[in-house]
Amino acid sequence: MKLSYGIVLAAQFLTVLALPSPNKGKSASSTTSSAAAAVTTTTPAAGAEEEEKANEVNLTGHFGVKVNIGGGNIKTDTLFPPGQNGALEVEIQDTQARVLTVTENKTPAAAPAGFTALESVSYVVAMEGGAANLTLQKIDYIRNANSTLDISKGVLGRLCTETKTFVVGAGVGETEFEADENELTTPVDNIVGEFAMFLPDAAAATGGAAAAEGATTGGSSATTAEVLAQLLGLLGVGTAGGN
Ligand SMILES: *[C@@H]1O[C@H](CO)[C@@H](O)[C@H](O)[C@H]1NC(C)=O
Ligand SMILES: *[C@@H]1O[C@H](CO)[C@@H](O)[C@H](O)[C@H]1NC(C)=O
Ligand SMILES: *[C@@H]1O[C@H](CO)[C@@H](O)[C@H](O)[C@H]1NC(C)=O
Secondary structure: OHHHHHHHHHHHHHHHHHOOOOOOHHHHOOOOOOOOOOOOOOOOOOOOHHHHHHOEEEEEOOOOOOEEEOOOOOEEEEEOOOOOOEEEEEEEEOOOOEEEEEEEEOOOOOOOOOEEEOOOOEEEEEEEOOOOOOOEEEEEEEEOOOOOOOOOOOEEEEEEOOOOEEEEOOOOOOOEEEOOOOEEEEEOOOOOEEEEEEEEOHHHHOOHHHHHHHHHHOOOOOOHHHHHHHHHHHHOOOOOOOO
């Protein structure tokens, strides 16, 4: 974060420096653009909503207890008992019948850096018959009716089995917030796995301000002149054109 902040600063300084000097203008004025979002998942088209209603079932699940998903391409939402802030709901649709079992992990891995878990537990999803070729598989999280917590920025994390850490922004689809239901909904490619809900920390959510703060609290409180000097060194004033 310090470095990228520095690069932006450098670009700004170099742009200013470049103005009176026609020789330098070209390379200094460009800034790097951030990489495009890595994961984009298209949500299925809404279709005729009324038909869907007739073709869906709502079930109540309990942790550690098998839930029969009937198949027949009927969308089946299974709502689990509420936690501290909200309740897990699993959406499955497929032609084949399956058996869903969700257990709570009461000692989950830590939240990723910059995030706080919405619950003290994570959810381990198992499926007899596997999760291959399911028509629809989604993990939802519905805020408790008595909660006022703003979960709108919440995201689904998936446990990476190799690193044993939760990963957000990869391995699952994009989490969407449905304000009317106070619900976070995330399509997944494979619902078999361990999942948890996370909220970005306030500091991480404020973007530029947090980055600026990080630049002063994270290292020494360098003056702008020092920063400039460092960056000119870093970029190598004599090296071949920036980017
Ligand atoms: C299932 O629950 C959802 C959300 O509460 C509701 O909108 C829908 O009408 C229910 N469907 C059935 C078939 O009861
Ligand atoms: C999933 O689809 C593939 C290709 O259509 C098929 O080969 C495979 O048998 C299917 N798996 C299951 C579990 O239905
Ligand atoms: C809020 O709702 C949840 C889920 O229904 C419940 O477990 C909890 O006790 C409630 N909290 C308060 C303060 O009423």
